[in-house]
Amino acid sequence: MSTLPPRAVELLRAVHERPGLTRAEAAKTLDLGTGALTTLVNRLQDARMVAQAAAAPTGSRGRPTTALVPHPDGPLVGVGLVTHRSWVVRVVEVGGAVVAETTGGILGATDGDAVVRDLRRAVDDLDARLDGRVRAAGIAVPGPVRDNRWVKATLLDWSDQDVPALWGAVDRPTDVPLVVVGNDATLAAVGEARRGAARGSHTHLHLHLGIGMGGAVTAGGEALDGDHGAAGEFGHMPFGDPERACPCGAHGCWGRTMDGEDLARALGDPTPADPLAYSERVLDRAAAGDVAAAAAVQAQARSLGRGAAGLVNALDPTLVTLGGLAPRLLAVAPDAVRAAYRSGLMSYRRADPPPLRTAGLGDAAPLVGAAELVWDRLWQTG
Ligand SMILES: [Zn+2]
Secondary structure, three states: OOOOOHHHHHHHHHHHHOOOOEHHHHHHHHOOOHHHHHHHHHHHHHOOOEEEEEEEEEOOOOEEEEEEEEOOOOOEEEEEEEOOOEEEEEEEEOOOOEEEEEEEEOOOOOOHHHHHHHHHHHHHHHHHHOOOOEEEEEEEEOOOEEOOEEEEOOOOOOEEEEHHHHHHHOOOOOOOOEEEEEEHHHHHHHHHHHHOOOOOOOEEEEEEEOOOEEEEEEEOOEEOOOOOOOOOOHHHOOOOOOOOEOOOOOEOOHHHHOOHHHHHHHHOOOOOOOHHHHHHHHHHHHHOOOHHHHHHHHHHHHHHHHHHHHHHHHHOOOEEEEEEOHHHHHHHOHHHHHHHHHHHOOHHHOOOOOOEEEOOOHHHHHHHHHHHHHHHHHHHHO
């Protein structure tokens, strides 16, 4: 896309952000006259980036108007998400609509290398089916990512995967470059800021409760991801029991007060093999009125509220989005979360605290965020 003039890229971005916007809206957004807009639209149409379609009539006269939509033969991006149970690969078009998807399991995979290779093959196979329109790819992984290296897979016994090198080492007939590797919660935050519950926010805090607690701060739709892309490990802030060791090597990590192992300890159960599934079951039991489960969940709910308040005091976000199991914690124990949140806030923030809002994109948020960052790279570099 580097061959496009900057104003054409701006128009393409406008269509990406609001597919189906009318020509009049596009002209207003970019502050363009009718002639200049027509020139840019023709350019993007010739480049098979944007197409025109009849839009629903607007205004009292019901004048027909023209909408700008993704070109049916336009560029695509591939994005993959690895969880501790499975992986999914999606191909999306300009505007974010999903045009193809495939999934696979990771059970039986002996290392992360095999999973990265599976993702590469999946993207290439979809690219071949879609006439080679996939321009670039991104991957979201569970666990910290530093300088594109997947440092540690949460719950999986893999570490230090050089993801771009693994991607490049697969001998395939097509060549879709991998341009984004990110932590799943960080990419979920970007997804929420661009197309989810935090769309349009100035600054936004996303908290994702999964195996541990992660998230990110976004500003203007960009994640503040640190010098090495490894920021947002909120679960490893010392909001927990200072005596308790965390697998990360630190003591007192906040996330240890909110995981499945913590619930099992509180309920006198053995350490669960799948702490996420265990947490889900305990939340179900608490919702159904199990008193012991409810007490354990209340403790975690208070920890969530308290930690969120501390981060709000430090970061001053417009809102807080909650992903993973955090919305369930809020739903099952809303009073405990909100009371702890309120009491942890500096007093001047209490009159109008940033809302705690359920994330809007669900499990797809990391895929949406990954796709947005891949598109960003394509707009910049082609
Ligand atoms: Zn830790």
